[in-house]
Amino acid sequence: MDRIVELQRQLVEYTTSLYNEGFLDDQFNQLQQLQDESNPDFVVEVVSLFFEDSERLLNELANSLEQQSLDFIRVDAHVHQLKGSSSSIGAQRVQRACILFRNYCEVQNVEGCLNCLQHVKHEYSLVKSKLETLFKLEQKILAAGGTLPMMM
Amino acid sequence: MGSRGAGHAAQFHVLAVDDSILERKLIERLLKISSFQVTAVDSGLKALQFLGLQDSTYQFHQEVEVNLIITDYCMPGMTGFDLLRKIKESTSLKDIPVVIMSSENVPSRINRCLEEGAEEFILKPVQLSDVNKLRPHLLRKRAEEQLSISNKRKTMKECNSEELTNSVCFATGGNPKGFLLCSRTGKASPHGVEVTEHAMRKMRRKKQLAQKKAWAPLEVSSDEEPLRQGEGDAQEVEQLL
Numbered sequence: 001m002d003r004i005v006e007l008q009r010q011l012v013e014y015t016t017s018l019y020n021e022g023f024l025d026d027q028f029n030q031l032q033q034l035q036d037e038s039n040p041d042f043v044v045e046v047v048s049l050f051f052e053d054s055e056r057l058l059n060e061l062a063n064s065l066e067q068q069s070l071d072f073i074r075v076d077a078h079v080h081q082l083k084g085s086s087s088s089i090g091a092q093r094v095q096r097a098c099i100l101f102r103n104y105c106e107v108q109n110v111e112g113c114l115n116c117l118q119h120v121k122h123e124y125s126l127v128k129s130k131l132e133t134l135f136k137l138e139q140k141i142l143a144a145g146g147t148l149p150m151m152m
Numbered sequence: 153m154g155s156r157g158a159g160h161a162a163q164f165h166v167l168a169v170d171d172s173i174l175e176r177k178l179i180e181r182l183l184k185i186s187s188f189q190v191t192a193v194d195s196g197l198k199a200l201q202f203l204g205l206q207d208s209t210y211q212f213h214q215e216v217e218v219n220l221i222i223t224d225y226c227m228p229g230m231t232g233f234d235l236l237r238k239i240k241e242s243t244s245l246k247d248i249p250v251v252i253m254s255s256e257n258v259p260s261r262i263n264r265c266l267e268e269g270a271e272e273f274i275l276k277p278v279q280l281s282d283v284n285k286l287r288p289h290l291l292r293k294r295a296e297e298q299l300s301i302s303n304k305r306k307t308m309k310e311c312n313s314e315e316l317t318n319s320v321c322f323a324t325g326g327n328p329k330g331f332l333l334c335s336r337t338g339k340a341s342p343h344g345v346e347v348t349e350h351a352m353r354k355m356r357r358k359k360q361l362a363q364k365k366a367w368a369p370l371e372v373s374s375d376e377e378p379l380r381q382g383e384g385d386a387q388e389v390e391q392l393l
Contacts, residue, residue: 049174088277
């Protein structure tokens with residue numbers, strides 16, 4: 001029992017830090033509200049879709065930016081999509097990095113775009129690892145027979 | 153839009169349109185948790201196919217009732233705005249409320265959509281509170297429709313004589329609770345709903361007969377008047393009403 005309580009405390013602390021550090025925003029909480037006994041894996045499923053989407057888009061972006069003649073409209077369209085999906089799961093830092101990226105697309109600044117791509121990639125890998133840690137903690141609690149603590 | 157049987161549940165059917173699989177999953181969950189029935193498609197084209205507006209693999213018009221359409225604005229090919237316009241241009245679908253979603257807060261875009269007839273414009277990410285705003289629209293619509301049905305029964309009596317002058321009158325047996333008014337030009341306007349299947353069959357047969365004579369038939373029936381068969385002129389039609 002103590003172990004469960006300890007794990008739950010860890011989870012709350014970890015999740016709170018993610019919000020405080022801006023990795024996640026309220027939209028992630030909104031997703032958690034949509035999870036229940038009838039849909040116990042909803043958050044994991046949505047986040048998995050986010051991971052798949054993001055990896056695809058980041059690859060596309062890397063390809064597009066390697067081209068001789070940069071198609072800024074195409075690049076912007078990809079960033080727009082990534083911005084949308086990161087916003088939908090509450091990945092705030094990724095979303096903000098995308099907004100910056102789009103600004104550089106708009107003024108057709110190649111170097112700016114290349115830097116932004118690195119920035120977005122970096123933020124994405126951070127939030128991915130954080131979310132994976134969060135899910136692992138949740139799994140530990142459930143495996144020990146505990147329930148997930150309600151946030152907020 | 154088709155008659156509603158007595159057993160029709162209070163559940164509303166929403167058609168959700170978004171090219172992103174993540175967004176579709178999210179909107180589907182939001183709608184289901186709010187007790188809506190959901191169909192999610194990934195393009196405007198598929199939406200039109202589902203609604204029966206587009207040629208598709210279906211050979212017959214799908215009588216699927218959709219109470220609300222919620223669509224993303226930015227989609228490749230047909231945008232949400234294009235879809236909105238097509239729906240509003242369609243006589244059969246224009247009364248279905250359409251809601252637009254967008255991740256971008258662009259006032260000119262919002263105005264454009266609302267002017268084109270969108271019911272609401274929702275900023276993404278969509279939340280439960282946004283979905284909760286939809287139900288009142290649907291309930292109001294349903295109430296309006298019920299009222300309109302009972303009103304239309306009366307309007308037949310208020311038809312102007314010009315309409316009646318160019319019409320042919322047929323009356324049917326059976327126990328119909330509605331009637332169909334056709335002018336000589338063949339334009340039909342339903343003035344009642346909940347016509348029974350039996351009455352519909354009789355009307356169809358009469359129509360076929362009339363068409364052989366190159367008339368577009370006007371079929372009239374009323375609960376109070378004794379029903380009779382045969383051609384009639386405007387005066388007779390008026391008497392029947």
